[in-house]
Amino acid sequence: MMKPHSNKAEKFDYVMDFIKEMAGQEYVGFSNATFQSEKETGDRNFAIGYYMKEKKCFPRGADMIDALDFYFQLCSIEVTCESGSIMAATLANGGICPITGCRVLSAEAVRNTLSLMHSCGMYDFSGEMAFHVGLPAKSGVSGAILLVIPNVMGVMCWSPPLDRVGNSVRGIHFCQELVSLFNFHNYDNLRHFVKKQDPRRLNxxxxxxxxxxxxxxxxxxxxxxxxxxxxxxxxxxxxxxxxxxxxxxxxxxxxxxxxxxxxxxxxxxxxxxxxxxxxxxxxxxxxxxxxxxxxxxxxxxxxxxxxxxxxxxxxxxxxxxxxxxx
Structure with a gap:
């Protein structure tokens, strides 16, 4: 459904340009080794794809294998902590990249994206993350966690050791320590919770x-x-x-x-x-x-x-x- 009348190369270039805009033109790369690994071990994705095809979920003219190939390419895009943090900051800033000042996403798209990240961005840990941290986040099996504090800042942390559901152990610990110190939890009271600091208050x-x-x-x-x-x-x-x-x-x-x-x-x-x-x-x-x-x-x-x-x-x-x- 993304650029439906374009070939795979044009689609990939379109997404790469979009992500580079989100990252303020900082580093965004591609890992061919990850792409090949995704294709070779993506049996569950192929099974889901064939099931969707059988239920006629794909638009007319769409090729399921091409769609999966494109999906595996997108799973293989690389960022650094620096460029990833700018992407998170773009989401925190209502879709406007804080480095370039360019609007990359609409306010509605940001709201929908953050809602998805809050509800299911951390695999099977998403419910506990919403309860204990209360912030939208997205983890990856590389050990990265992209954390968004709306209207404040974006954070990207990376530590490869993963827990049983594929999240960074130290990354989750960092997020928990962050909200234990600052008033960033979605349901923290900004006026009467004196045990925590609020860096948004000016002195x-x-x-x-x-x-x-x-x-x-x-x-x-x-x-x-x-x-x-x-x-x-x-x-x-x-x-x-x-x-x-x-x-x-x-x-x-x-x-x-x-x-x-x-x-x-x-x-x-x-x-x-x-x-x-x-x-x-x-x-x-x-x-x-x-x-x-x-x-x-x-x-x-x-x-x-x-x-x-x-x-x-x-x-x-x-x-x-x-x-x-x-």
């Missing part, structure tokens, strides 16, 4: 860390880090002790890509004055970054026109939602 130091990370990313020209901050709903107009914003820093350093991201995508305020009364465009002019000056002046003009159209009560558009940013 006074968190704002200072956010300002430092934001300014450092702008100083070093790290657009990927800024995109992650924006996707995590960080206020991109945060100011340091000199009332300087990330746009001030990027303009002074001449990082045109950062300036374009902050203005075109994040819609930050270009009229914020630092403690000396300077705007970001003044910093760009002072250090001779003509291209940055041009971008900022055009952005200031556009913001001024919007304020004129909407009256004195209008404000610069903010990055209120992830969908808005994408």
């Amino acid at each position: 006074g130091d968190d704002r200072n860390k956010s300002v430092f990370n934001l300014m450092f990313a702008a100083h070093s020209g790290d657009v990927s880090a800024l995109r992650r901050f924006a996707l995590s709903s960080m206020d991109m107009d945060l100011k340091d002790y000199d009332c300087r914003t990330a746009l001030h820093v990027a303009a002074a350093e001449g990082h045109i890509d950062v300036v374009k991201f902050l203005t075109e995508t994040c819609k930050v305020n270009p009229f914020v004055e630092d403690r000396w009364g300077n705007l970001p465009v003044n910093d760009a002019m002072q250090f001779g970054h003509e291209e940055v000056v041009k971008v900022l002046k055009e952005y200031q003009q556009g913001c001024s026109q919007q304020e004129t159209q909407h009256g004195d009560g209008a404000h610069s558009p903010k990055l209120d939602t992830i969908d808005g940013m994408v």
